[in-house]
Amino acid sequence: MSTKRAWIWTVAVLAAACSLTLCGCKKKQTEDTGKNYIGVAYYNQSDTFLNELLDCFRSQLKDIQGGDTETVVMVRDAAGSQRTQDDQVKELIDAGCDVLCVNLVDRADPSEIIDLARENEVPIIFFNREPVAEDLMQWDGLYYVGADAEQSGYMQGELAADMIQSNSQADGNRDGKIQYVVLEGEVGHQDAIIRTEAVVEALADREIELEKLSYQIANWNRAQAENRMEQLIGQYGNQIELILANNDDMALGALDAYEKLNYTEAAVPAIFGIDGTEAGLKAVVNARLAGTVYNDKEGQARAMAQIAMALLTGKGMEEVEFESERCVYLPYQKITAENAEDFLYQNQ
Ligand code: BGC
Ligand code: CA
DSSP states (O other): OOHHHHHHHHHHHHHHHHHHHHHHTHHHHHHHTTEEEEEEEESOTTOHHHHHHHHHHHHHHHHHSOTTOEEEEEEEEOTTOHHHHHHHHHHHHHTTOSEEEEOOSSTTOOHHHHHHHHHHTOOEEEESSOOOHHHHTTOTTEEEEEEOHHHHHHHHHHHHHHHHHHOTTSSTTOSSSEEEEEEEOOTTOHHHHHHHHHHHHHHHHTTOOEEEEEEEEOTTOHHHHHHHHHHHHHHHGGGOOEEEESSHHHHHHHHHHHHHTTOOGGGSOEEEOSBOOHHHHHHHHTTSSSBEEEOOHHHHHHHHHHHHHHHHHSOOGGGSOOBTTTEEEEOOEEEOTTTHHHHHHTTO
16 A cells, blocks of 8 residues: 555545544534533423523522532423424533433423433433423433422412402402302313312312312413403303312413403402413512412422432432422412411512
8 A cells, every 4th residue: 555545545434433422422512511410401482480590590509519520401392392392402412412301392202312311321201391200200200390280279379368358349249158259271281170179168168169260281381371351351240259260370470461451450350370480470569460479499499409410420319309209399488468478579
């Protein structure tokens, strides 16, 4: 072989070896830069509660990790499509993410994501939208962080019962029954189904006579809730005595509808939400909402950050308080005008 050909061969072999190393070791690259990569995929960027939760997650990560490691968070919004989210998860894995946090679009359809994660050995912390237990058990690199949906609905019912039993105006037409409507989150979401059942159960346990006027799905969304409520007000007018919304955004949407129709403050029925978002808490402070239930985003974000860091560093998993092996459920808390300010300013 001439020296020239031998030289060309050497270059070709080196190039091939080099490209192999490059494609086979995205993770290695991230290790070399001393950075950790966490991929976050969530169902919809228009969701108020989740945006607040993700802000908390970023700040909790900063608190938990030491000064010498840098963690980069890459966030992807699926805009309500599970197909899009499946692709985004693949992209995050290809980009070298070492851990994923996934807020499923369709909580009943995580199999593609689980397969991808398992093949690539990238653990997943699911959050807020709870996969069914059989799916979570498919691989031991899967975790869930959320809250106890039943508790939130039950607490909302207790708040409403307290209000009704202490306020003689609550039964507007004095027929001994409370005429109510429910604004529900997405069909199939654990928090929508369970909160709706539990709130009614709590009111029944407190022996409040109820008359259901209507249940309307508004997909957690303020504008949709406003729209549904405008129709209901058109249909039932002053008969509506109580509005139970599965989350604060829909409670605020109901309020928007009354404001749009120029109802005076005194003529708006009692409205209860769940979450304690910034806007929700402010509305409770101003007595525009009768109460809400705090969905502990700080606690959820902390658990997600703890698990993520433990997976990245191999240390600290024993500090996480798991239930059913790989799940963390944070408790809810009741909020009324009396304590709403404490929650509003707790993290400032
Ligand atoms: C929250 C809602 C939110 C939903 C999104 C629920 O836990 O209460 O405000 O829209 O999660 O999955
Ligand atoms: Ca009544």
